[in-house]
Amino acid sequence: MDAKERYFWDLTGHLVVPQVLSSDEIAEANEAIDYYTREILKIQDSDDLPGRPDVQANTVVRTSNKHPYFLKMPSPYSEPFRKMLVHPQIVSRLNKMCGRGFRLDHGPELIGHVKGVDGLRLHGSGDRHKPYVAYRNQNGEMHCGGVTVSYQLSDVGKGDGGFVAVPGSHKSKYVIPEDLKYFKSDMDVLVQPAMKAGDVLFFMDGAQTHGTLPWQAEHQRRSILYKYTSRTSARQGTAEEVAPPENYWDQSIIDGMTPEQRAVMWGPYANYHEELPVLCIDNQGIVHTEEPIDPDNIWSDRRG
Numbered sequence: 460m461d462a463k464e465r466y467f468w469d470l471t472g473h474l475v476v477p478q479v480l481s482s483d484e485i486a487e488a489n490e491a492i493d494y495y496t497r498e499i500l501k502i503q504d505s506d507d508l509p510g511r512p513d514v515q516a517n518t519v520v521r522t523s524n525k526h527p528y529f530l531k532m533p534s535p536y537s538e539p540f541r542k543m544l545v546h547p548q549i550v551s552r553l554n555k556m557c558g559r560g561f562r563l564d565h566g567p568e569l570i571g572h573v574k575g576v577d578g579l580r581l582h583g584s585g586d587r588h589k590p591y592v593a594y595r596n597q598n599g600e601m602h603c604g605g606v607t608v609s610y611q612l613s614d615v616g617k618g619d620g621g622f623v624a625v626p627g628s629h630k631s632k633y634v635i636p637e638d639l640k641y642f643k644s645d646m647d648v649l650v651q652p653a654m655k656a657g658d659v660l661f662f663m664d665g666a667q668t669h670g671t672l673p674w675q676a677e678h679q680r681r682s683i684l685y686k687y688t689s690r691t692s693a694r695q696g697t698a699e700e701v702a703p704p705e706n707y708w709d710q711s712i713i714d715g716m717t718p719e720q721r722a723v724m725w726g727p728y729a730n731y732h733e734e735l736p737v738l739c740i741d742n743q744g745i746v747h748t749e750e751p752i753d754p755d756n757i758w759s760d761r762r763g
């Protein structure tokens with residue numbers, strides 16, 4: 460990461476690095492996605508399809524980021540995705556962005572939107588401090604809890620839609636205006652970067668305000684998103700499954716605990732749905748668990 464890239468990243472919250480993948484690497488990854496799509500279309504009605512991908516117009520338009528299918532496909536199909544996971548151009552930058560010891564938190568997922576598929580409203584911002592994705596700068600070093608690396612496997616022209624961001628919003632201290640959040644007004648602050656197949660986009664996932672515009676181009680969007688975190692951030696993915704007290708500790712340690720005692724025995728993860736019990740003290744000085752907030756009611760407004 461040179462000084463120009465560092466300046467752009469720190470200023471805006473995202474960065475496009477051109478031509479990281481060769482045309483052969485792009486072709487291999489696209490072939491693997493075609494294989495995956497054929498396999499999913501064969502079994503899409505099966506009940507045991509984990510994290511059911513979104514299938515529209517006979518194609519997979521989005522996979523769940525909880526299930527890293529692309530890393531476990533039969534060889535040789537998984538190979539391009541395993542190479543991308545630790546591509547030297549990625550490692551050199553993530554060491555600076557997230558700090559040494561960064562790790563994959565969840566993904567990789569595919570966004571394969573076709574013309575007319577809806578986008579996703581703006582989310583992420585400085586509103587409500589989220590330490591697991593926050594951006595900080597100390598002693599001349601930057602540090603970002605959550606960075607998504609998005610490999611482009613097809614071109615994204617200006618006006619095609621897809622990734623969109625509010626540059627500089629990772630330093631904003633205020634709530635996203637509602638009109639902007641739902642794209643009713645762009646307030647002249649939205650940027651949708653144009654990219655070529657083989658380019659890689661980095662963005663501060665959760666710190667920077669970003670979202671997805673509806674796809675407008677005739678060709679399919681093909682982006683593969685890897686969700687990295689700094690070493691001690693835990694957002695979702697496996698951390699969420701490991702976190703319940705009975706998974707995180709020996710059963711004998713938690714047997715017979717009160718709800719208040721169990722509340723502090725959850726392993727680390729973001730609790731971004733606010734579904735975990737948390738502790739409070741009433742005016743008699745007694746410790747209680749607070750009722751978890753219903754995730755369905757908060758999802759649309761509090762997404763990390």
Ligand SMILES: O=C(O)CCC(=O)C(=O)O
Pocket residue numbers: 570579607609621622623664669670671672682684
């Ligand atoms: O690439 C995109 O369309 C943005 C995806 C996004 O909003 C996310 O991964 O949180």
